[in-house]
Amino acid sequence: KAGVTQTPRYLIKTRGQQVTLSCSPISGHRSVSWYQQTPGQGLQFLFEYFSETQRNKGNFPGRFSGRQFSNSRSEMNVSTLELGDSALYLCASSLEQNTDTQYFGPGTRLTVL
Amino acid sequence: AQSVTQLGSHVSVSEGALVLLRCNYSSSVPPYLFWYVQYPNQGLQLLLKYTSAATLVKGINGFEAEFKKSETSFHLTKPSAHMSDAAEYFCAVSYNAGGTSYGKLTFGQGTILTVHP
Numbered sequence: 470k471a472g473v474t475q476t477p478r479y480l481i482k483t484r485g486q487q488v489t490l491s492c493s494p495i496s497g498h499r500s501v502s503w504y505q506q507t508p509g510q511g512l513q514f515l516f517e518y519f520s521e522t523q524r525n526k527g528n529f530p531g532r533f534s535g536r537q538f539s540n541s542r543s544e545m546n547v548s549t550l551e552l553g554d555s556a557l558y559l560c561a562s563s564l565e566q567n568t569d570t571q572y573f574g575p576g577t578r579l580t581v582l
Numbered sequence: 583a584q585s586v587t588q589l590g591s592h593v594s595v596s597e598g599a600l601v602l603l604r605c606n607y608s609s610s611v612p613p614y615l616f617w618y619v620q621y622p623n624q625g626l627q628l629l630l631k632y633t634s635a636a637t638l639v640k641g642i643n644g645f646e647a648e649f650k651k652s653e654t655s656f657h658l659t660k661p662s663a664h665m666s667d668a669a670e671y672f673c674a675v676s677y678n679a680g681g682t683s684y685g686k687l688t689f690g691q692g693t694i695l696t697v698h699p
Contacts, residue, residue: 517685525684573625
């Protein structure tokens with residue numbers, strides 16, 4: 470089976486712009502979770518989607534949003550980018566239950582200038 | 583609230599030596615515990631997972647971890663380190679309680695393992 474894929478792998482944006490990141494889960498997986506990884510804060514949970522519905526959300530401002538499509542593919546959007554949004558954004562997919570193993574994609578490296 | 587503490591942000595060992603990476607968790611409900619490894623510029627790869635079936639969990643690449651409820655620990659070990667083990671390792675916890683637990687892994691701060699020849 471193909472693993473989790475994320476596009477693009479690298480992005481450079483300027484402050485104030487917005488960005489959309491994409492995640493394609495493993496075939497058959499219906500849950501997609503997003504994480505932000507930074508040197509200072511480590512790995513932090515952004516949100517999780519299942520069957521096109523957001524079931525859980527971490528402690529991030531409203532500028533961070535996401536959605537999931539009927540084929541389980543997911544996108545996350547960050548509006549009005551700030552320098553502090555520079556990070557590695559990881560998505561992970563799992564079957565269904567919230568304790569199922571999460572399999573991670575390679576991440577999207579976002580740099581905000 | 584769930585939390586994970588990894589003792590030691592950096593661990594250095596010689597090739598062939600024992601690897602021991604420490605992880606302690608805090609959870610008010612039975613936890614599901616994971617160890618992931620991250621190589622530079624890559625995502626996280628699952629090493630092993632504890633789901634209460636057995637306290638000693640064997641994973642990939644010769645790693646194993648033992649769940650000790652009394653010590654709230656889930657330390658990762660490997661009898662003999664290899665150069666290819668050099669990476670960053672993350673301990674994580676999840677739990678099954680609906681609501682704010684859905685799809686959420688809580689991670690420790692990570693431990694960078696260096697292996698010297």
